[in-house]
Amino acid sequence: MQQRKIVIFGESQLASLAHFYFKHDSPHEVSAFTVDRDYLNTNEYENLPLVAFEDVEKHYPPSEYSMFLPISFKKMSHLRREKYEAAKEKGYHLVSYVSSKATTWPDLDIGDNCFIFEDNTIQPFVKIGNNCVLWSGNHIGHHTVIKDHVFITSHVVISGSCVIENHSFFGVNATIRDETIIAEATLVGMGAIITKDTKPGEIHLGQSSKKMAKKSIDLDSISHKSKG
Known part of the structure; x- marks a missing residue:
């Protein structure tokens, strides 16, 4: 480097x-x-x-x-x-940070301005786009593609062969089934379990994956107290 x-x-x-x-x-x-x-x-x-x-x-x-x-x-x-x-x-080259305490494999495919904290497990053939944040303790399954401007908090499990579209957000302890497509700007709340593809801008809260009527971009803040 x-x-x-x-x-x-x-x-x-x-x-x-x-x-x-x-x-x-x-x-x-x-x-x-x-x-x-x-x-x-x-x-x-x-x-x-x-x-x-x-x-x-x-x-x-x-x-x-x-x-x-x-x-x-x-x-x-x-x-x-x-x-x-x-x-x-302005012409700046944007660096990425990948913790030495994260588990990765050689030739990690990652974009610029990414912030990857400690204890992330990133399996082989994962692709991570630009401007993404992976807080500590997540599991990113093999052959998963994470696109741009995605924010993943902590202890999120994204299983193998998923596609995570731009601007998605994942709360603590969210779980995504393998081969699932998370559409653009999907908000996956704390503890939510996603077992099927989402649609752009959806909000999924809780273990029952409750879907809210609002669009994610309309929220001023992200809180478990948000109401549909």
Whole structure:
């Protein structure tokens, strides 16, 4: 893996976590942080420079620096996608982080700006797209394809030969049957069990996989207290 100097987007717990993981478990060197100018209230974070995203390339040019954007799942990861695309438009190479404590196989097929935490088991022939987050302790079965801007929390089981479409979200302890297609922007809630293909924007809550009337993109937040 080529060593890179990187700028992390954000001044949040996710940004702090990213800094920790890169510092202790990566060849990359974190050089600075960046946030939108409207949220720039100081010039330092984690004892490193903090600059406005609007002109980050003036301070840390993409010819010399890469970027990592550890942004949350709000609006089904559309906000993360917007910043991801903005960083790409500025010309930045986006690095991915895969924990050394994750179980993977050689030649893992993974896109850019992915954040894969410890204790993930990723079986052979899995493909992971761009801008995905896999929190700790998940099982991703063989020949499964995870597309772009997907957020998987913890202890999720995705069985073999599944297809996970863009912008899907999986709550803690969700389980997906093998050869299942999870359609774009499907919200699979905590503890839900999915045994058949979903439709775009559906919300499945609880072990009974209750389907809500709303579309996932309409939710301001993701909560087990949401009502249809």
